[in-house]
Amino acid sequence: MSLTEEINKRRTFGIISHPDAGKTTLTEKLLLFGGAIQSAGAVKSNKIKKTATSDFMEIEKQRGISVATSVMAFNYKGTKINILDTPGHKDFAEDTYRTLTAVDSVILVIDCANGVEAQTKKLMEVCRMRNTPVIVFINKMDREGQDPFDLLDEIEDILKIKVRPLSWPIGIGATFKGVYNMFEKHLNLFDASKTKLARDIVSISDLNDSALDTQIGETPANKLREDIELIEGVYEEFNEQQYLDGTLAPVFFGSALNNFGVQELLDAFIKIAPFPRSRTTDVREIAPTEDNFSGFVFKIHANLDPNHRDRIAFLRICSGKFERNKFYQHIRNNKKLKFSNPTSFMAQDKSVIDEAFPGDVIGLYDSGNFKIGDTLTEGEIMNFQGIPSFSPEIFKELINKDPMKSKQLEKGINQLTDEGVAQLFTQQPGNRKIIGTVGELQFEVIQYRLKHEYGASADFMAKNFYKACWMTSDDDSKIEDFVKRKAQYIAEDKDGNLVFLAQTQFLLQSAQADYPEITFHTTSEFK
Numbered sequence: 001m002s003l004t005e006e007i008n009k010r011r012t013f014g015i016i017s018h019p020d021a022g023k024t025t026l027t028e029k030l031l032l033f034g035g036a037i038q039s040a041g042a043v044k045s046n047k048i049k050k051t052a053t054s055d056f057m058e059i060e061k062q063r064g065i066s067v068a069t070s071v072m073a074f075n076y077k078g079t080k081i082n083i084l085d086t087p088g089h090k091d092f093a094e095d096t097y098r099t100l101t102a103v104d105s106v107i108l109v110i111d112c113a114n115g116v117e118a119q120t121k122k123l124m125e126v127c128r129m130r131n132t133p134v135i136v137f138i139n140k141m142d143r144e145g146q147d148p149f150d151l152l153d154e155i156e157d158i159l160k161i162k163v164r165p166l167s168w169p170i171g172i173g174a175t176f177k178g179v180y181n182m183f184e185k186h187l188n189l190f191d192a193s194k195t196k197l198a199r200d201i202v203s204i205s206d207l208n209d210s211a212l213d214t215q216i217g218e219t220p221a222n223k224l225r226e227d228i229e230l231i232e233g234v235y236e237e238f239n240e241q242q243y244l245d246g247t248l249a250p251v252f253f254g255s256a257l258n259n260f261g262v263q264e265l266l267d268a269f270i271k272i273a274p275f276p277r278s279r280t281t282d283v284r285e286i287a288p289t290e291d292n293f294s295g296f297v298f299k300i301h302a303n304l305d306p307n308h309r310d311r312i313a314f315l316r317i318c319s320g321k322f323e324r325n326k327f328y329q330h331i332r333n334n335k336k337l338k339f340s341n342p343t344s345f346m347a348q349d350k351s352v353i354d355e356a357f358p359g360d361v362i363g364l365y366d367s368g369n370f371k372i373g374d375t376l377t378e379g380e381i382m383n384f385q386g387i388p389s390f391s392p393e394i395f396k397e398l399i400n401k402d403p404m405k406s407k408q409l410e411k412g413i414n415q416l417t418d419e420g421v422a423q424l425f426t427q428q429p430g431n432r433k434i435i436g437t438v439g440e441l442q443f444e445v446i447q448y449r450l451k452h453e454y455g456a457s458a459d460f461m462a463k464n465f466y467k468a469c470w471m472t473s474d475d476d477s478k479i480e481d482f483v484k485r486k487a488q489y490i491a492e493d494k495d496g497n498l499v500f501l502a503q504t505q506f507l508l509q510s511a512q513a514d515y516p517e518i519t520f521h522t523t524s525e526f527k
């Protein structure tokens with residue numbers, strides 16, 4: 001198969017949602033319909049098995065949240081689907097944002113009773129930054145929720161994106177019977193089933209067919225006919241280009257738990273979702289069809305086996321063909337590296353691969369070479385863009401509780417922050433380490449992992465900072481002057497960039513007013 005054919009058959013996407021909307025359930029059902037698993041529940045039970053062998057994952061089990069982002073690939077109707085799972089919990093939002101740099105599109109899951117929630121809004125903002133195409137799946141239609149038309153309005157208003165329903169619910173809550181597929185103009189009624197693939201009961205391609213009345217009853221049938229007529233009148237025809245540009249979101253309704261609407265979603269997805277797209281670097285745009293391999297690391301995962309210190313770096317392939325045992329250039333370290341055991345993640349199985357193509361995500365065993373955002377190429381010097389650090393929201397100083405273990409602590413905190421668990425800033429005098437995160441939970445993860453993986457004991461002292469701001473100016477002397485005046489609020493990030501640790505929003509605004517020549521940035525990437 002040619003490189004272009006390999007690229008065209010791949011769809012790499014993320015499923016995102018506010019916690020509890022049904023992301024995990026939908027992921028499982030996509031795997032089930034895709035034939036990758038035989039019964040739902042398998043993904044979860046596998047998770048629990050892994051937890052037993054892993055200290056780090058113990059935290060996940062105890063808290064019942066998904067700390068790690070995982071990759072699941074499967075083949076469906078000639079398409080290779082790569083799903084990148086993301087943690088829904090807000091304390092791990094940064095992990096999710098970084099994962100979104102590695103996808104070509106997303107499916108956004110919304111709970112029909114709760115509608116658009118806090119995390120839904122934030123995730124949508126991240127998608128908008130890169131014009132990522134979004135498909136919306138409105139879930140839990142078997143429960144009493146809001147009116148479908150109201151939900152569509154709410155999405156347009158709050159998420160600021162045009163919508164176009166491509167499937168429509170028949171009834172809601174107790175009367176929910178399934179969905180009409182507006183994309184294929186076709187109706188499949190299924191047996192509700194929580195674990196197995198459902199059996200088709202009936203298939204209707206003309207809404208005026210009287211079989212519809214017999215199957216679902218005359219009143220619901222008429223309601224469906226009216227709804228569809230209304231939609232066709234109110235909404236424009238689905239415009240695929242607008243979806244690909246990120247300005248229009250097709251909407252599907254269903255109940256992931258009961259298998260309703262999932263097949264409709266999956267079948268439309270493989271038809272409309274984009275295949276691997278071009279990516280920007282600091283030098284030029286890289287098309288997936290270029291012969292030379294390139295890719296970047298968007299996630300680093302601590303090894304699940306605590307007896308081994310090595311980690312897995314997740315690499316998204318952007319162009320060319322990746323090959324096992326071939327030397328590639330690690331741009332940041334200016335080093336040649338080859339990989340003897342690159343792994344792919346097919347559904348729940350890991351296996352060593354010989355080659356991989358744009359859109360694929362592979363796992364590279366790493367003993368400390370990689371940092372999030374690192375680029376690998378066949379030699380060309382360039383760095384993929386769009387993997388910024390966002391300003392943390394909670395800051396604490398790292399306190400060493402065991403002076404005999406200061407080396408371990410130093411190594412541990414460096415490695416953990418390379419993995420992106422938190423951001424590390426160093427303050428003078430005394431090389432004080434300030435840890436910045438978006439959530440409290442990370443401090444527990446850090447403390448736990450420092451102890452169990454590095455044998456170091458750490459404590460934290462709360463710091464009263466509001467934001468960390470990176471600074472740029474055409475006039476370096478202005479920054480020098482500012483840094484002198486505000487010395488106690490200046491720190492360095494891991495790459496040696498100066499940041500201003502502003503204590504309050506007011507102090508940040510007055511710094512900006514006093515130093516109009518300096519621009520203060522709340523993300524680390526500002527080219």
Ligand code: GDP
Nearest residue numbers: 017019020021022023024025140255256257258
């Ligand atoms: P996540 O946090 O977004 O991954 O959500 P989960 O997939 O873990 O689902 C959260 C809860 O909602 C679980 O108890 C699911 O069983 C339940 N759930 C998911 N989908 C549906 C659905 O279609 N209908 C109903 N009634 N419950 C659902």
